[in-house]
Amino acid sequence: MQTMPEVDVLIVGGGLVGASLARALAGSPLRIALAEAVPPADPGQPSFDDRSTALAPTSRRLFQALGRWSEIAPEAAPIRGIHVSDQGRFGVTRLRASDEGLETLGHVAPNRVLGRALAAGLETQANLHLYAPARVTEVEQSDAGVRVGLDGDAVPERIHARLVIAADGSRSRLRKRLGLALTERDYGQSGIVANVAPARDHGGWAYERFTREGPLAVLPQTGGRCALVWTMNTERADAVMALDDDACLAQLQQAFGYRLGAFVRLGRRQAYPLQLLRMPRRVAGRVLFVGNAARTLHPVAGQGFNLALRDVAELAERLHAVACAGGDPGAAGVLHDYERARQADEGRVVALTDGLVRLFSNANPFLALGRNLGLLAMDLLPTLRREFAHQAMGRRARLPRLSRGLPLQMMVDDGTS
Template identity: 50%
Template sequence: MFDILIVGGGMVGASLAVALKPLKLKIGLIEAFNFGVAEQPSYDDRSIALSYGSSRIYQGMGLWEKLRAGVESIQHIHISDRGHFGATRLEATQEKVPALGYVVESRVLGKLLYEELTQDANIELIVPAKVFAVTQDADSVQVSIERDGVVDSVQTRLLVVSDGANSAVRDMLGIAATRREYHQTALIANVTTAEPHQQRAYERFTPNGPLALLPLTEGRYSLVWTHRDEDVAATMALDDAAFLRKLQAEFGYRQGEFVRVGQRATYPLVLQKAVREVAGRAVVIGNSSHALHPVAGQGLNLGLRDVATLADLLAEAARHGTDPGDATLLADYEQRRQPDYQAVVQYTDTLVRIFSNDFAPLGHARAGGLLAVDRVPALRHWITQQSMGLRHRQARLSRGLGLQV
């Protein structure tokens, strides 16, 4: 019998397992694919944007110093609207923080989390394994799995579901999810510009959707370029030289010429939200609960705040000898997370709807809004605090503090 069983070993699920290590609970982590990260770095390594708030969560987990050497900080953010006058500039120095955020390669973060998972005797990795049924009674959750062709069953007092936006386990629990199609596709790649990035990020809004450049190590940028669904295939079909010319025309020359692009990939953009987070002794977190448009880079960071809040409550339960699957604990978790969910969903969805629009009068209003944010300190502070993940109730990990055990 596990105290806590986590389904999904991605960044959120693995981070939760690592966060709970100080509690000395029996934890299981089910993942459909073998863990393991390529040792050799590649120009094309995919990257993750971590808010300043997320860096504090990893600090509270005792991981930040180990991770720091592999991240690039964001000191400046430049926000603009293609074809319209006006821009907003956010600065770390204005907020008196060491950075507005950080960019880290998925490989680097994944390798660190895997090392932490394998160094604790209280964590059992059930990998690779697939969940095909979930049943509950008053005292436990029974999870049926298939591993290496063998069918088995494990029990847990609390089931945490973090197996992605298309969560099969969420469906098994009978938790529905609302879904809104943006009819947009994100094209991602790493690119290099003639001018050094100097830890500056860009969010440039276009009629087709936002275009973001995030500073990476080794002078690279991580590109997230939103296209209308019907247009992305043509861009993907371009050779590198033509691709860079098209990107240059869309972004401009603020960073000089684009001189290199790596491998490209795409994924469709949707807004998806579980109608509830709790079903009996099970709770859904991360993308299983909420999948967002990548504008403003809020998705993973929202999931890490799930981790911080749930870890805080489970630490309190452990101190008092309370059942980790206690209904009151899970109801408290769900209630605490709602204001953050509502604010972030509204924030990202509003940005997409306002800025992915070529209606001329709206363009002038957007320009005025960007100028206002740039020139009104209180408004700029609100936007920056939202981007850094600092606007809502802060769990101990979110304040950079270790769990109370």
């Protein structure tokens, strides 16, 4: 009979969030297993898709602390300014890194680059056993731990963990298996993502343009390219996806304008439905949900992944401290304390993203006047501008060690947390 492996922490899902957490715990005494349905280096791995992600400074510092930034940096474009506008109206706000005494407000990196950097060397991490491909087939909880059934090539039929962390995406199979509640708000929109090449140099500027159809983001990339996230109602998105490249570029040009000159080339397009998905509680016994499995946000302002990485940093810090003290990582007190610690940051980010979508999708002329006056005031008043910039960069939250670029291993030596 096959012996059932026992670990302290089982991470289900090895995408960008799950792999980041596995790496964050590399120096801890915890015994970790990572179960991922698609092998990390497989071209079909979702982390290797064509999308790009805007990284806040807190996310860059986390990758630096994990020793991954040097692999990401060559293909990460710095954001030196952010231009926010409302199509057809006078409101505009400009945020400049130099105004905050910074070199950059963040970076934009292709997901395939992030996925590759996080996956490299996972299979040799000393305290980690990687099971891929592996799918969860059953989950059975007890007071002492969780027994998880696995299906895949050369994986154990069952594994016992004191804590299971679900990082398996917005349509989490583990969440469905446990029958857990999820609140959903369908925005009736889809986001079209692609790479575009403008005639002019973007100069490190990111553009967030609120059109009558939805927000349109054009983000700087290396090589003079830009990453496009074009939001519109789902029916219209289907029609745009059916256009040839020239016709699609013409409609994009009309929506965005000529701040970067003419768009001269369009990469492969993909469309994604946009919803606000949120678990009322992220803890179910000894199972904890993180990343898109816990909440999925509208992409406006590029907050979702950065919020998830602050989750990772907080969780890794707490689990590392518990492990060093000889405690139980799946204890109810540990998980509920973590959940409470992350509520304020999550609440602010959800309110920001959902509020922006609602505010700028409302055609009421008085509301339109108010929001444009607000944009203009933010552009003219440094205090308002700085407050918005700090929220966008993740500075309003309590920052764990990894989000400040500090390794966890020093916690025991210097007594900090």
